[in-house]
Amino acid sequence: QSSVTVGGTLDLGLRQVRNGSVGSQKSEVSGANATSKLIIRGVEDLGGGLSAGFYLDGTILADTGVAGAAAPAGQFWDRRSTVSVASAQLGEVRLGRDWVPTHLVWTGFDPFMTLGIASANTFRSFAASRALGQAFGTAGEATTANPTLRVSNALEYFLPAGLAGIYGQAIVTAGEGGTPAAGGTRGEGFRLGWAGSGWNVAAAQFTTHNAAGDQSFKDQVYGASYDFGVVKLDVAQRRWLFGVDRTVNTQFGAVIPVGRGVIKLTYLRANQTGATAAQSAKDASLLGAGYVYSLSKRTALYAHVAQVENKGAATFAIPGGPAVSGTATAANYFGGQKSTAYEVGVRHDF
Template sequence: MAPLPWATLFVIAVCGAFTPKAAAQSSVVLWGVADSAVRHVSNEGRGSVKSLVSGSNSTSRLSFRGTEDLGGGLSAGFHLEHGILLDTGAPASSTQFWDRRATVSLISRPLGEVRIGRDFVPSYSNWSRYDPFGYVGVAGSNNFVSATPVGPIRSAYGSGVNTTVRSSNAVQYLLPGGLGGVEGGAMVAAGEGGTAANGQHKVVGARLGYAAAQWGVSAAHTRTENDLTLAGTHQDSAIGAHLSLAVVRLSAAYRQFKYDQARQRNLLIGATVPVGSSGEIKASYTRVDLSGRVGATVIDANDAAQIGLGYVHSLSKRTALYATGSRIGNKGAATYAVPGGPSGLAGGGNSTGFEAGVRHSF
């Protein structure tokens, strides 16, 4: 019998140290979100489009998660999450069934969690928590990431799946609770010799934060390499803070994407105001500033700003009605647009959107 490699022996030793004497209870939960809205988007000089869309307040999804208590403060868990386009019934991804999340975990109450599989990257987890609109809909800060024109993101990923939100093939370590408000984790992902066109990237990232009763601050950094990043790594950094008062929750965040000589800086300022016991007003201002160059193309003048305003009215703990409006103003050759509008927006043009819908959780 050939000797086992040192890495294999180490894994066996660690798993053996965590092995309990007796197993305990387990549970599996099926849950999801059904969210759909009527949307109207107008792009300057290109007309308007009316449509039925999915996931404008919270992404429509079907999810399974479960845990098993292994005893001795140790548990195992899994989380599988499938995105749904409620307006058509089609999967949100044409290539990945569990596109939103597919992970298995080993969790120790005093030591933390080791999580393996497809999940959010640290920079996205850090940035999205400060967006009042949750990175979705006509006013989400995602409008300045998923619709990026010539800049660092397109240069590093082309038209393939990028790691500004999630990464496949990832291994994470997450800090345990009970650290006096300190929270965070680290992620590494293998590219597996694949290509950016197939969504395969090498990723290294980390996040660290502190959360008190009424305020919190956190920062994260994620580095990505693939077959397109010949000039170095794509770097994604995010920092933010929030303050929760009796009448308003304020948030501010800064995110920077950098690759080669191109840089994109995003600034987000948000506010959420409760209205009675069942209502909530949301507002945000998001700005994007491009600088540097892509090849011979200078992108310094290609900036944009977005203003968003919305209202959510809860009919119950699981059902809510909502309405949201936003406007994007571009400068230079920037062509950021509210999603769902007519194509062909000219550089420097404006884009305006409004939607109203219903969200039900089950």
């Protein structure tokens, strides 16, 4: 029992989002710099380079005290719930619920780690991203599991450390007769990267076989970063492919250390393609900047600003604003408008 570690993060901030003519809204938000979460984990040394370990990790919406995901109901350990047997020489076999490898690469390059108003996941919207909506339905993100973030029922293999900077993994997941929206993803994928001499390059793919109509949905990511010391630059691209519908997100980022703080900059584009010219015109871009000041290794204050510009009739909006609609006759129609936001907060790791 001595090996159990209880840890996590509480991160709370204040946000204001203006969605063009629809209006603006203030809110308190959880997890804009690092996800608020509770982690219980441990590792057992089995001798001979072998070890066993477990990892439980669940989201906390610290503004309201809600824990875990809304769907499936009761999914307290929504971020990760795994058991592993690992060999220092041969690598690790892991079972359970875990991150999809594509998300790991995507969030690893984003200066904002896919969190807050300037997140590289701003365009991961079922309502506004056509490829996602067509593959997984247009029910609200909050009430639907979806395999571009994490997957249940996974069997994974991870390469060992010590391969001259090469890292990677393979994954298969059991659908168990269910739908991805209900948490049952039948898929497989991989991640492969190399880190060294200031470089980090990586690529990943995850294919979901039981998306809508039992068509395949492909999620692909690749990226590279180089750390110049005074600044770390990155470029990454994530592609969601579903039949004729595709959303291609391209992200450019910079992280600049400044004393005890760090400045973060991001530029993100979503290039959408659909069956019609109108669908293909629904592109968008995001410009974001942030400053994080560390009070200690565990505690930081932060401030972020971001703006989303929609092209055509695209309706991407920064989360936390008033509800928007893609229906041209709706009072809150948002097609082609701008979403602007700022947020300040405090993050505490424990």
